[in-house]
Structures are given as structure tokens and as C-alpha cells.
Amino acid sequence: MQNTVIDAHNISKVYDQGPVAVKAVNNVHLHIEKGEFVALVGPSGSGKTTLLNMIGGLDEPTTGNVVINGVDITKLSSNELIDFRLNNIGFVFQSFNLIPVLTARENIEFIMLLQKVGKEERETRVLKLLEEVGLTDKANAKPGELSGGQQQRVAVARALASKPRFVLADEPTANLDSQSAANLLDIMEKLNREEGMTFVFSTHDQRVIQRARRVITLVDGEVAEDTLQTPLTHAG
């Protein structure tokens, strides 16, 4: 139990669309341990992103509850949830979504400013993260001056800056070319292997699926398959 990071019980999400209620996620149980490298896969509309949003505290399940590190986040108020996300969950979005007016360094530092981390520690951590994602030389570049791959690496660094318990990544490689996607996966895999960081992805991308250690397949909002696999080794 101590190693459990995410524990979702019977979660469902129903959208009222006029007379028809659409069940995006239907009665899903999910149990993720610390250090896992999980891919949520499935066709479009299978409920991957909705499930990811619910375990990330971005969206509220219609029924069921999500327990993260022993805290039932479905019972938290809006402000408590924001604080909880800030201190426990790192997010990587499909379209990078960095703050366009801040440099790479500032984007990473921003999260720590919200956490009120001291200046010295912030600077040390920013430099370390930039080094880990291989962008030390781009520290002062704004998102518009970076390639998609570089932006997504900054997004990963930003997600890790708060020292989260796990990182949720929604289709992180969807907008990247093969080389950038491979680089990104290398970085995330290394962080998972060396630092035990838990990653949960939603993805269509075979490159990500092949490298995941656990693959959860969703079909019509339900878990159709949950398999452990040995990831393929890539040269990067």
C-alpha cells in the first residue's frame, strides 16, 4: 500500500449531451504503483484522456473516487485540488503548453515559485533539470524559439520541477517527429529507471506503447486489457 501512487475505484464519467448521456469512462479500477511506466492506449474516444484528467484531478468523476497517496482527491475543494496538483502531479500536455512569455528556465522555475521554493534551491534544480533534458544551452530561449521536441522537453522538466509523485502525459509525442519523440522517451525512461519517477501516458503512438512496461487498453471507456510487458531497448 505504501508504494501505491494512484488508486482509482469504480470511476465513471458521464457527459450529458442533450437527451443522450455519453459514458466516456465506465466503472474503471486502476491501481498504479510507484516507479511504474504506464501507457493508457486505445482508439480515439475510448476515454484515455478523460481517465487521465480524472486521475490528475483536472476533471471530476461522475461516480467513484480517486485516491492519490492516500488522499481522496474527489473530496478536495477546488483550491485544495490546485494545491494538490501543484505538489503531487506533474503534467505534460500534447501541445507543450509552455508559458509563451517566459524563457525555458523561467517556465521550469515558475512551478517552484508557486511552491515558494527558495531562490538558491530553485536555481540548482532548474540547472539540473535543464541538464537532464539536454537543454542547458537553451535556458534563455522563449518557447517560440524552440523546436517542438525542445519545447516538450522543457515541459517534462517543468513537470518534474515540483518533485511530483507522478507525471501524467497526455499524448506527449503526438506533435513530435520520430527523432524528437525518441529523445523525449529516452529522457522519461531514464528518469523512470534512475529516479523511480512514475509516468502515466495516454497515447496512440506505437513508439511509446512499445517502451511502456505496462499497457492498459481502454475500449469504450472500459479497461479491456491490462498487460505487463518488457519494453524494447532503443538506442535513442
Next chain:
Amino acid sequence: MIYLRLAWRNIWRNTRRTLITVASIFFAVILATIMWSMLEGVYGKMIHNIVAFSSGYLQVHKKGYWEEKNIENVFTADTALAKKLSGVENITAVVPRIENFALASTGENTAGVMLLGIDPEKEDNITNLKTKVKNGKYLRSTDNGVMIGKGVARKLRLSVGDTIILLSQGYHASSANGLYKVLGIVSLPSPELDKVMVYMPLATASGLLSLDNHISSWAVMISDAKKLASVKKELLRNIDPTAYEVMDWKELMPDLDQMIQADGSGHKITILVLYLVISFGIFSTVLMMMAERQHEFGIMTAIGMKKRQLAFIVFLETVFITLIGVISGTLASLPITFYLSEHPIQLTGEVRIIYESYGFEPIIAVSTAPVVFFSQARVVLLITLLIGIYPVYKILRMNLMSALRS
């Protein structure tokens, strides 16, 4: 600090839009400031011209004088009381005056005039009356002559050195008449006053009207017209209300006050329209910015920024844009206003005639009082604060998932 940095950089994300918004505030502030300074200047000048040369900002009379304005309602010029009143804050001078209507004649021509007995030195200190002397000399307290308005001189065809006959009713129904030498001719800023004023030293007027040591009023001048109400209140505390009455210029000249109120309303509506221009300029920017950045707001909230922190940044953006517009607009209006203050626009044609008929100096005076500039900055900032409530409200009510999907 991060809030300031983010807000400042955010406003320059769309430089053109920010500059257009700043420009709308800039020009509106310039126009509003100049209009306001003209309003303050024209009415301030108007009030000063008329008030200083006729009633004073306030008058202390014998109780009942205003109801029954005749020479019997005079009072003893108590210098101790005058000294006490002079000590009241914001009072710059308390001068004794004797007022009475008189008939002026040269034998061939006759005209009704306002006879004003003054202490020449004290009067000059408050009205700079000496500088208005166009011909002849300024009065001395020992002179047994008069100084007349240019209009009176024209009407009665008088020059310096000529003699004027004054006929009036003296104290206790005594007959008051006398021959006085015209010692000086003054050109008063108010043409209406210029046509009726006849000045004579207090002692001479007292002798003519057999007033002994009596006067009609203490005319009170103040340093700041805006302090009128508080000075009046203070005066009332310092006199015996059963023996004296205190009246301000609005009570003494209600027509002038009403005219200023009516005329000012039109200008205030114009300024209100300018404020609306500013409001819509800022509001449209806020609306566009809110619409464009919904997704970004969603992301920032998702990664851990509280909505109130986000709302504060957006509010700061509005404040920054406004401050740039207000400060640059105010700075740009300073040289224009000061130039117009030094070189007031001279009115011509019919407008000039209308102004003169009201007794106003036919110029567009401009006030450079700091309050003119501060008041505009204050109003625009207030507008900003009100407009700034909208994004704050929208962000606080933002649905995270809707924002992320937008």
C-alpha cells in the same frame, strides 16, 4: 515579482493591440485633461473676476442686510473682529467695503453706478486693482476723489481730471451728494462691472454717506475656491450669528452659480463620453485577451496556479496598460495646458459678445492646478478598477475543463 514580470510581458504579446489601447487612453486623457482644465480655468477665472471685483468669495454683513439691502443695515467696522476672521485658515484677506447704489452724472449724461468704498491698499492686495488702472492714478486712502470703470467713463464721457457728481441716499436718510474728481480710470476684466463700478476711498465714501465708522460688509477672500464651504463654516463659528450673517458668492450671485452649473453640465457630458471611449477601449482589449487565452488560463490552473493568482496577473495587465496611457497622456497634456494657460485663446465674434454680456472676460482660461491632472488620472484608474473586475470574475468562475478544451 513573477506576477509583475508575467503581466508586463503578457501585455507586449500583442504589441499592436496594446499600443492601440494605450493610444485610445492617451488621447482620451489628453482631451479630458484639457477640457477639464478649461472648465476649471474658465469658471475659476470667471468666479475670480466677478467675485474678487464685486462681492468677494464670502461676505459678512449685519444680520438681515441681504434681505433688506439698504444703507441703514450697516454695522460698526470692528477691527478686532476683522483680525479674528483674518486668522481663519485659508482666508487671505478681510477687507472692509461700503456698497451703495448711486446716480452718477456729468451734467449732460447720467448713469446708475455701484459705489464701492474701499481700503485702496488692502483692495489692491487681493484684486491687484492697481494693475487695472489705464489712465490716471490708483486711489490713496486719503484721496477725496474717485476711480471709475472704463465703461462708466465711456458712458459719461469722462476723462481723468474731470468731475463727477454722485447722488445717493446716506445713513439715517441723510442726503448724500458730492462732486468728485476722477483720479483714475480702470479697465476691469468683467465688462459688466466695468460699466458700473465707481471706487472711492473708504473714508470718502463714509463721509459721502454719513456712515461714520460703519461699513456694509467685510469682503472675505480665500486662497482656494474649493475650500469655500469649510471656510464659511469656520467663519460662522467665529462670529455672533445673532448679529451677523455670512454669505458665500453662490448666495450673493445665484444667477452666476446657476449659469456655471448649467454650462458646466454640457462640458461634463462631453468628458463623460471621453471616459466611455476609454472604458470601451480597455474593455475590448480585456474581452479579446480573455477569449484568446482561455486555454492558457486552463493550463496554468492545471499545473498549480490558483485562480486568484491568475486573476491578479490579468488585473495587473489591465492596470499596466492603463498606467502607460494615463501617465503618457498626462505628461503630454502638461505642455499643452501650460501653453494655453500662458496664451489663453481669445474669443471672438458672437461668443465674445455673449461672454461680455454675462460679465465674463472673453478668453478661454486654462487651469494648471494639480487637481486637474490628478482628477483625470484618478477617474481613469477607477474605470480600470471597475473593468478589471470582469476578468477577475470570469477567471474565478472559470471551468477548468472547458478552459483546457477551448
